[in-house]
Amino acid sequence: MSHIDYSTIFSCPRCGTMGAIFLVKLAGTQMIIKQRCPTHGGRTIKLPLMQKDLVMPYIRNSVFKCFKCGQDATPNLIKIAGPWTIIKCTCPIHGNKVPNQKIWSTIYAEITSMPGTPAPAPAPVATPAAQVQPAQPEPASSGNKMFCPNCGTPMDGSEKFCGDCGTEID
Numbered sequence: 001m002s003h004i005d006y007s008t009i010f011s012c013p014r015c016g017t018m019g020a021i022f023l024v025k026l027a028g029t030q031m032i033i034k035q036r037c038p039t040h041g042g043r044t045i046k047l048p049l050m051q052k053d054l055v056m057p058y059i060r061n062s063v064f065k066c067f068k069c070g071q072d073a074t075p076n077l078i079k080i081a082g083p084w085t086i087i088k089c090t091c092p093i094h095g096n097k098v099p100n101q102k103i104w105s106t107i108y109a110e111i112t113s114m115p116g117t118p119a120p121a122p123a124p125v126a127t128p129a130a131q132v133q134p135a136q137p138e139p140a141s142s143g144n145k146m147f148c149p150n151c152g153t154p155m156d157g158s159e160k161f162c163g164d165c166g167t168e169i170d
Contacts, residue, residue: 004051004054006054006055006058007058009045009047009055009058010035010045010055010058010059010062012037012039012040012043013043014037014039014040015037015039015040017037017038017039017070018058018061018062018065018070019035019036019037019038019062019065019070020035020036020038020062020063020065020066020067020070020073020101021033021034021035021059021062021063021065021101021103022034022035022036022042022067022099022100022101022102023101023102023103024059024063024102024103024104024107025102025104025152026049026104026106026107026152028049029048029049029050030046030047030048030049031046031047031048031049031051031052031055031107032044032045032046033045033046033047033059035062036067037070038066038067038068038069038070052107056107056110056111056114057114059107059111060111060114063087063101063103063108063111064089065089066089066091066093066094066098067098067099067101068091068093068094068097068098069091069093069094071091071092071093072092073089073090073091073092073098074089074090075087075088075089076088076089076090076096080105082147083104083105083106083147083152084102084103084104084105085102085103085104085105085108086100086101086102087100087101087103087108088100088101089101104152105152106149106150106152148162148167148169149167149169150162150167155169
């Protein structure tokens, strides 16, 4: 079995630039990643979910980049919306005119636990802690939908294991 060079997978095939990732989602046994080179436009990368740990450093390095120019950007708004973490970054050149990024919350939790991940910029107004931290699923009896913590599959709350990926549910 040959070794895969993930740096080439996450680099633009035309110019070699590592563009900004603006979407990461899990679909069954695949990770679907949408990335944009500032010069050559967007592309979709599909990888087996079992390679997730090998590509997390590349995802982390590409999430906190400007969608328009590819420079490092500072996260200034992080919001949880269902299974998604919505990130709004500020670019040193483009300011707040950078589009939002949608990252699956379990992936976002993993990349923010990695050393070297940029912390969100201080908000001008107080933001409730629940909007900054990844949301924990609540029991189905509260009326909220549960999601698998590993793959994000919707669940009714009575399962002991995820039907899609097999993760044990606490």
